[in-house]
Amino acid sequence: MGQMDSVVGSSPLLEAENLSKRFGGVHALKGVSLTLLPSEVLALAGDNGAGKSTLIKIISGVHHADGGSLRYAGKEMKFDNPHQARDCGIETIYQDLALADNLDVGANVFLGREPVRRIFGLPMVDRRLMREEAEKTLRALDIHIHRLSSPIGSLSGGQRQSVAIGRAIHWKARVLIMDEPTAALGVPEQRKVMELIANLKGSGVGIIFISHNLIDIFQVSDRIMVLRRGSKVGEVRTSETNPDEIVRLMVGG
Amino acid sequence: MTTTEAVPNVSRQIRWLDFLAAFRAWLFLGILLVTFEIWAHAEYNSTFFLNPFNVKSIAIFTVTPLLLGLGQTFVIISGGIDLSVGFTMGLSAVVTAHVFNWGTQFGSPVLSLVLAVLTGLGIAVVPGVINGMLIADLRVPPFIGTLGMYGVARGVAFLLARGTTVPVQNALIGAIGNGEIAGFPNLVLLTVAILAMMHYILSQTRYGQHIYAIGGNVNAALRAGINVRNDTVVLYILSSLTAGCAGILYTAKFSAGAAQAGEPVLLDSIAAVVIGGASLFGGSGTVIGTVIGALIIAVIQYGLVFVNVEPFWQFVAVGVVIIISVLVDQIQKQVGKDGANG
Ligand SMILES: Nc1ncnc2c1ncn2[C@@H]1O[C@H](COP(=O)(O)OP(=O)(O)O)[C@@H](O)[C@H]1O
Ligand SMILES: [Mg+2]
Numbered sequence: 001m002g003q004m005d006s007v008v009g010s011s012p013l014l015e016a017e018n019l020s021k022r023f024g025g026v027h028a029l030k031g032v033s034l035t036l037l038p039s040e041v042l043a044l045a046g047d048n049g050a051g052k053s054t055l056i057k058i059i060s061g062v063h064h065a066d067g068g069s070l071r072y073a074g075k076e077m078k079f080d081n082p083h084q085a086r087d088c089g090i091e092t093i094y095q096d097l098a099l100a101d102n103l104d105v106g107a108n109v110f111l112g113r114e115p116v117r118r119i120f121g122l123p124m125v126d127r128r129l130m131r132e133e134a135e136k137t138l139r140a141l142d143i144h145i146h147r148l149s150s151p152i153g154s155l156s157g158g159q160r161q162s163v164a165i166g167r168a169i170h171w172k173a174r175v176l177i178m179d180e181p182t183a184a185l186g187v188p189e190q191r192k193v194m195e196l197i198a199n200l201k202g203s204g205v206g207i208i209f210i211s212h213n214l215i216d217i218f219q220v221s222d223r224i225m226v227l228r229r230g231s232k233v234g235e236v237r238t239s240e241t242n243p244d245e246i247v248r249l250m251v252g253g
Numbered sequence: 254m255t256t257t258e259a260v261p262n263v264s265r266q267i268r269w270l271d272f273l274a275a276f277r278a279w280l281f282l283g284i285l286l287v288t289f290e291i292w293a294h295a296e297y298n299s300t301f302f303l304n305p306f307n308v309k310s311i312a313i314f315t316v317t318p319l320l321l322g323l324g325q326t327f328v329i330i331s332g333g334i335d336l337s338v339g340f341t342m343g344l345s346a347v348v349t350a351h352v353f354n355w356g357t358q359f360g361s362p363v364l365s366l367v368l369a370v371l372t373g374l375g376i377a378v379v380p381g382v383i384n385g386m387l388i389a390d391l392r393v394p395p396f397i398g399t400l401g402m403y404g405v406a407r408g409v410a411f412l413l414a415r416g417t418t419v420p421v422q423n424a425l426i427g428a429i430g431n432g433e434i435a436g437f438p439n440l441v442l443l444t445v446a447i448l449a450m451m452h453y454i455l456s457q458t459r460y461g462q463h464i465y466a467i468g469g470n471v472n473a474a475l476r477a478g479i480n481v482r483n484d485t486v487v488l489y490i491l492s493s494l495t496a497g498c499a500g501i502l503y504t505a506k507f508s509a510g511a512a513q514a515g516e517p518v519l520l521d522s523i524a525a526v527v528i529g530g531a532s533l534f535g536g537s538g539t540v541i542g543t544v545i546g547a548l549i550i551a552v553i554q555y556g557l558v559f560v561n562v563e564p565f566w567q568f569v570a571v572g573v574v575i576i577i578s579v580l581v582d583q584i585q586k587q588v589g590k591d592g593a594n595g
Contacts, residue, residue, distance in 0.1 A: 100469035112477030
């Protein structure tokens with residue numbers, strides 16, 4: 001459905017085919033396929049335990065699939081770890097944000113990739129560069145954080161979320177994966193994050209986004225894929241469906 | 254109407270507490286120095302910290318707890334703890350003394366000193382590597398793993414010392430250990446050099462940055478591609494190495510190695526790290542803070558002796574400082590959190 005009327009020349013960023021995964025006796029994912037185009041927001045819906053997190057963890061290199069294949073930018077890929085996926089441009093915003101609360105914005109944006117300058121031959125982490133670059137990226141995304149040099153534990157949930165997304169964009173993510181990005185936020189902050197996602201669409205990034213919130217899903221997604229007990233039970237364009245249909249797909253019957 | 258009044262009040266309170274929390278160690282140190290100074294004047298009509306002899310004694314007194322606390326600072330920032338450093342120090346002191354004595358047979362005390370120092374450091378690496386692998390690879394909780402190593406290092410150190418101290422048989426090492434350069438004791442100069450190196454590693458290198466990240470959120474560190482396993486092993490090696498340095502300097506100072514060299518200092522060294530502002534939950538702490546923390550303990554211990562107070566009051570005083578220090582930290586965190594949410 002999605003591909004038929006997609007713009008000519010925008011070949012898929014991501015094509016997953018028949019991915020499956022077992023955890024001991026639990027068949028968490030049973031042959032799920034997925035396609036993501038540039039500038040597209042794909043929402044993953046499904047009840048608890050449906051396999052949504054497992055699916056994105058395979059794509060982002062956290063889990064290895066037991067079966068199936070993954071093509072990224074037209075090339076067959078097999079990520080051994082999240083670092084490899086990140087290096088290729090697949091960034092994940094985790095539920096727990098994967099931010100270090102005791103470090104400032106710059107240090108978090110550059111976590112694990114700190115720039116180094118040499119002073120008298122001694123390598124030193126370049127904090128000023130980290131702060132300036134972080135600020136630049138955030139400003140471009142219309143994110144305004146005043147306390148750039150205090151630990152981000154002192155920021156609000158929405159601001160922390162923005163830092164996490166800003167970090168992904170800073171590192172030129174082409175695929176952005178978000179697992180319940182607004183789950184821990186108050187309503188005004190949820191709206192801010194949704195606006196941010198909508199803004200990102202223009203930049204060519206492909207976004208996969210897991211949510212329990214149908215209002216959010218209908219507000220920003222282009223396509224909705226529904227999982228139930230590890231299987232894909234539906235995939236529809238957001239403009240051609242309604243919340244009732246999605247709920248029916250989620251619960252089955 | 255109440256809110257417009259409450260907001261500036263709260264933020265002023267937060268700023269004040271932030272300040273107090275950030276500089277509490279300096280504050281303590283200042284208060285202590287002034288108190289002892291006044292005390293010394295009032296009671297004995299003499300001076301305390303304006304007397305270079307006292308300053309020198311305190312500096313030398315600080316060397317062992319500080320060196321043990323240095324590696325400990327790294328470990329505590331990462332969210333771990335290293336209980337084995339006291340006996341790693343003892344082990345290193347005993348081995349250094351033995352190797353130095355054995356090496357003198359070759360006729361060159363300098364050569365045997367070099368051999369002794371290298372072996373002293375080398376032997377210290379062993380408990381560090383084992384601690385690191387227990388904790389990073391086998392997921393043993395740091396408290397338990399290093400407690401086990403505390404026992405092993407203790408036993409081996411006493412066995413190697415045959416239950417007694419090991420005197421060195423050449424004056425060179427003692428001359429270095431008690432010598433001075435331009436009025437500065439060699440021990441203190443060596444400690445300052447080690448300190449500068451550790452400060453650089455922690456505050457300026459990517460490794461140091463990663464230690465803070467591991468202590469702040471180990472999952473974030475892992476997902477950012479930080480090699481948490483290797484960094485953790487290096488952490489416990491660093492901790493053992495600074496303990497090994499303390500052992501070598503002990504042997505140099507007393508011209509003898511002793512298995513129990515670091516035993517009475519272990520808890521003081523952890524106290525120095527905590528008083529210096531590190532959180533035992535990980536994520537915060539600095540080398541400078543630990544230096545101040547170690548100085549506070551040394552000033553309390555030396556100062557109370559100086560003004561002739563029964564030595565047992567030292568324990569009470571250090572204990573009170575630890576508790577106040579942690580309380581300030583807790584209150585600041587709590588108020589800070591309320592401020593961010595409310
Ligand atoms: N690391 C894991 N180990 C064992 N079982 C897991 C693991 N991760 C997920 N599962 C199981 O796989 C199923 C799918 O989980 P998940 O992908 O987290 O679902 P969702 O994100 O849709 O709520 C669940 O039954 C869950 O218990
Ligand atoms: Mg999930």
